Amino acid sequence: MNTTTVEIILIIIHSLFFIYAFFAIASYVILAIISAVETKEYVKKNSFVNYKEILSSTISPSISIIAPAYNESLNIIENVRSLLSSHYVNYDVIIVNDGSKDDSLEKLIVAYDLVKVNFLINQQIPTKPIRAGVFKSTNPAFEKLTIVDKENGGKADALNMGLNISNNQYVACIDVDCLLLENALQKMVKPFLEVTDQKVIATGGVIRIANSCIIKNGKLLDVNFPEKWIEKAQILEYLRAFLLGRMAWSRLNGLLVISGAFGLFDKKIAIEVGGYDTNTVGEDMEIIVRMRRHMEEINEKYKVAYIPDPLCWTEAPDNYKIFISQRNRWTRGTIETLRKHRKIGFNPKYKSLGMLSYPYWLFFERLAPVIEVIGIIYFAILMALNEVRWDYAIAFIILAYLFTVLFSIVAIYSEELTYHQYKKKGTGFKLLMISLLEPFVLHPFILYAAIRGNMDYYFNKKKKWGEMTRKGMAKAENN
Amino acid sequence: MKSYQYIIDYFENSPTIIQVVWTMSGVFLIGVVILTIYLKYLRSRLRKDEKKVAEYKREYESDLITYLYAGNDEEEISAEQQIIIDKLRSCASDEFKRSIIVSKLLRLRNDISGEMADAIQKLYFQSGLIAYALKRLKSKKWYVVAKGIREFTQLRVKEVNDEIVVFVNHPKREIRKEVQLYLVTLFHFDGLKFLDILQTQLSEWDQIQLLEVLQRFDEQEIPDINPWLKSKNNSVVAFALKLAKIYNQFEVKDALIELLSHQQKNIRVDAIHVLSHLHVVEAKDILKNNFDNLSEDEQIEFFKMLENVFESSDESFLLAHTTHQNFEIKLLALKIIKILAIEKFVNLKNFSTDDDYVKIYEFLENN
Amino acid sequence: MSDVKKIVLAEDNTTLSLLLKFRLEKEGYKLLIAVDGKEAVELIEQHDPELILTDIMMPYISGLEVISHVRNKLNKQTPIIVFSAAGQEEMVLKAFNLGANDFMGKPFSPNELVIRVKRLLR
Numbered sequence: 001m002n003t004t005t006v007e008i009i010l011i012i013i014h015s016l017f018f019i020y021a022f023f024a025i026a027s028y029v030i031l032a033i034i035s036a037v038e039t040k041e042y043v044k045k046n047s048f049v050n051y052k053e054i055l056s057s058t059i060s061p062s063i064s065i066i067a068p069a070y071n072e073s074l075n076i077i078e079n080v081r082s083l084l085s086s087h088y089v090n091y092d093v094i095i096v097n098d099g100s101k102d103d104s105l106e107k108l109i110v111a112y113d114l115v116k117v118n119f120l121i122n123q124q125i126p127t128k129p130i131r132a133g134v135f136k137s138t139n140p141a142f143e144k145l146t147i148v149d150k151e152n153g154g155k156a157d158a159l160n161m162g163l164n165i166s167n168n169q170y171v172a173c174i175d176v177d178c179l180l181l182e183n184a185l186q187k188m189v190k191p192f193l194e195v196t197d198q199k200v201i202a203t204g205g206v207i208r209i210a211n212s213c214i215i216k217n218g219k220l221l222d223v224n225f226p227e228k229w230i231e232k233a234q235i236l237e238y239l240r241a242f243l244l245g246r247m248a249w250s251r252l253n254g255l256l257v258i259s260g261a262f263g264l265f266d267k268k269i270a271i272e273v274g275g276y277d278t279n280t281v282g283e284d285m286e287i288i289v290r291m292r293r294h295m296e297e298i299n300e301k302y303k304v305a306y307i308p309d310p311l312c313w314t315e316a317p318d319n320y321k322i323f324i325s326q327r328n329r330w331t332r333g334t335i336e337t338l339r340k341h342r343k344i345g346f347n348p349k350y351k352s353l354g355m356l357s358y359p360y361w362l363f364f365e366r367l368a369p370v371i372e373v374i375g376i377i378y379f380a381i382l383m384a385l386n387e388v389r390w391d392y393a394i395a396f397i398i399l400a401y402l403f404t405v406l407f408s409i410v411a412i413y414s415e416e417l418t419y420h421q422y423k424k425k426g427t428g429f430k431l432l433m434i435s436l437l438e439p440f441v442l443h444p445f446i447l448y449a450a451i452r453g454n455m456d457y458y459f460n461k462k463k464k465w466g467e468m469t470r471k472g473m474a475k476a477e478n479n
Numbered sequence: 480m481k482s483y484q485y486i487i488d489y490f491e492n493s494p495t496i497i498q499v500v501w502t503m504s505g506v507f508l509i510g511v512v513i514l515t516i517y518l519k520y521l522r523s524r525l526r527k528d529e530k531k532v533a534e535y536k537r538e539y540e541s542d543l544i545t546y547l548y549a550g551n552d553e554e555e556i557s558a559e560q561q562i563i564i565d566k567l568r569s570c571a572s573d574e575f576k577r578s579i580i581v582s583k584l585l586r587l588r589n590d591i592s593g594e595m596a597d598a599i600q601k602l603y604f605q606s607g608l609i610a611y612a613l614k615r616l617k618s619k620k621w622y623v624v625a626k627g628i629r630e631f632t633q634l635r636v637k638e639v640n641d642e643i644v645v646f647v648n649h650p651k652r653e654i655r656k657e658v659q660l661y662l663v664t665l666f667h668f669d670g671l672k673f674l675d676i677l678q679t680q681l682s683e684w685d686q687i688q689l690l691e692v693l694q695r696f697d698e699q700e701i702p703d704i705n706p707w708l709k710s711k712n713n714s715v716v717a718f719a720l721k722l723a724k725i726y727n728q729f730e731v732k733d734a735l736i737e738l739l740s741h742q743q744k745n746i747r748v749d750a751i752h753v754l755s756h757l758h759v760v761e762a763k764d765i766l767k768n769n770f771d772n773l774s775e776d777e778q779i780e781f782f783k784m785l786e787n788v789f790e791s792s793d794e795s796f797l798l799a800h801t802t803h804q805n806f807e808i809k810l811l812a813l814k815i816i817k818i819l820a821i822e823k824f825v826n827l828k829n830f831s832t833d834d835d836y837v838k839i840y841e842f843l844e845n846n
Numbered sequence: 847m848s849d850v851k852k853i854v855l856a857e858d859n860t861t862l863s864l865l866l867k868f869r870l871e872k873e874g875y876k877l878l879i880a881v882d883g884k885e886a887v888e889l890i891e892q893h894d895p896e897l898i899l900t901d902i903m904m905p906y907i908s909g910l911e912v913i914s915h916v917r918n919k920l921n922k923q924t925p926i927i928v929f930s931a932a933g934q935e936e937m938v939l940k941a942f943n944l945g946a947n948d949f950m951g952k953p954f955s956p957n958e959l960v961i962r963v964k965r966l967l968r
Contacts, residue, residue: 044622045622045653047622047626059687059690059691059721059725060687061683118842118845118846120810120838120839120842122806122807122835123835123838124806190684192683193682193683193684193687194652194682194683194684194685195682196680196682196714197680391489391497392497395497395500395501395504396500398504399500399503399504399507402504402507402508402511403507405507405511406507406510406511406514409511409514409515409518410514412518413514413517413518413521416518416521416522416525417521420525423525423526423529425526428518428519428522432515432518
């Protein structure tokens, strides 16, 4: 190879990096703007809806909360109690005990006066079989509660069992340890009922981080800002993702993922597409992509709605080990989903799903960490060869850093103007500090976990399958 | 001074792209600084506002209570009441304070009835608050209009009816909803007349809210819902079906039967559901004879109807559908046979080897 | 002689609470006001009132839980009147099952409440 060829190749590589960075930044800016427009509209719309006054009546559509539980003995009684305290009237709670090896079932039986009942299940989605049976309470105060004990099959399999068992029109799939506010179901079901010109197939909710918050008897009493860097940084990350990212995507009707911790689905469609995929660790993303794909294929106008209100609170990992394993799993889930549905990518037949959402996820979610690592390696090689123009490099690094910080502050800003959850004096300063530090205290770990996820996906099939049968849910690794 | 010159020289001698990068960094940095300062200001303002709101709330609350207990039988408005009216009137010119006063009035009006509720309304008129709400109706911003209508609904101000009905077919969903709630909250079933002229779709959410408002009233005298069942607006038909069910409108059964051939499936399904609720036996034969042409949803709904109105003459029909491919229909067919003719049911034990059939049969055997 | 009868009122509409407090104190009762179920339970445990008035839907601890706490945890037969909004029939039934003595549907007239309070405290 002569020098000019090498130079041309280098120029191409540099241009690709540059174009990628340019589009990444541009997409962030555009998403932020769209989300601002959408947030404003949403706040206006909701400023005069009195949820307390409405939909406590029995005419409202029926909802089942489906919560899979795996080895949750420690908190299960409290968690179930919290799920039972919703202010919505027409709903029930289905707890699927997914082959727990602990005493969850025994504890539930005692606490809620459960007895085994004869229950006919319409097995529309195949699942692992029932183990001890289906239980209902003899106490009328808990008539909304159904407990299903089945053999272990993973979270997706447990949710499918719930879908089979539910007799209701809508299903809320949630993590059992989530704390739902009392009006969460009212708010989440609203999009299904108020849209008349298209079909709403699912509504996604926001996940808020409950670390350090005061929770008693399944009720959120006080919102606090936690102390650990990793927790604070995740709060910032969630604000960015939910208040800027998802808000904008919902405006574009391009949401590809509803958080597995809290989403409401049209049960009929969820069953029509075959329920959750038990062969992926990213079942929450996969089912949405599949439902969307299905709607595109039958050519019906549809929408995935999104409610930005802080309705669902959950404990986030508070140490790096658990955090990394969670993000590793998320990475693999994304890869699996995108691969499984690669047919829709860049396929004009699937309209914005194929031409916008899919490419965005592929380039800026799926490939981002890979490209970042390639960049770092390339930079390291240049350093080794002493080819770095340090003044230029520093200019770019500073630009990237300032952009990240600015974007985080915009997210905080959005939070203050809408929900203003962190009211206490001094928290504003803490939020700003973490905006400055987050690129150092959290981002490297996210990158590391994503790379581990890629490695595991491509080179460590055993881990993938080993985890499938044994894993319960995010929280199982947490305790 | 020298280093300053050095920086400028450096910048000018850099390639354009680096100049752009430094410029953008500068812009971002300024952005970060400005937003940081503004955030500080915003947070303290929000905190202050919250404190102020609490303060004003307490103040107006006690004014309101004083006003309500200061009335006497001799005068229309007592002197003590007039003082409070005047005070609130002057406070109301401030938008921030007005919103707090109004919210307090509405909250209380929602929870109490009788003389005191009337007194609250009087206060609303006398203090000039009503004029501000009327001004809202003229606004170009949809949410301001919607809020204005809502205020009139909650304070039961019937006098503004004419100003509000013009919005019945407003393009914005939220405004239409407030109008509907206004009409029904104040004029009950009479308010439903807007259905005659409604051109837009009445969402499921709207329907539920209207029904909920209607159910608060004791009067059971329903206007004739026949015209709505025949409406060209499908959502009005769907709503009329709900009315027919809740208020047991047996007299509209002919219109209901006609709806069995409506062009929209969910209306046909709902019609079956209401006919079943009303035990209209003649609908059963119509559907039975046409069963194979029905969609699966209608078939399921029909079997639910059969559960209510079956007769021994349905036996062969039921037997024929114990092997229907739909789980629910199979279950209902077997279930009804078990009630209708237990000896036939016993004979059906090994009728089919289909998994679902066996499961359903065993379940029914044990229950 | 502490002949003044104590009433705990749990209601998250503070204006209504204040209004009822005035009204009932005019009748010679002592009113203790709670803005949510949590406070109500604390007041009940502290003061052992002669009557409890509670809204069904409140933040943190619902009226139903307050009733259940009084009847099952404290084992008290203190008369309880619940307030309910329209469309909460099911909750009212539950409240009665748990041991409530009477209910008032919102909106209600304060005068009527006084009559019912007097009847229960006679």
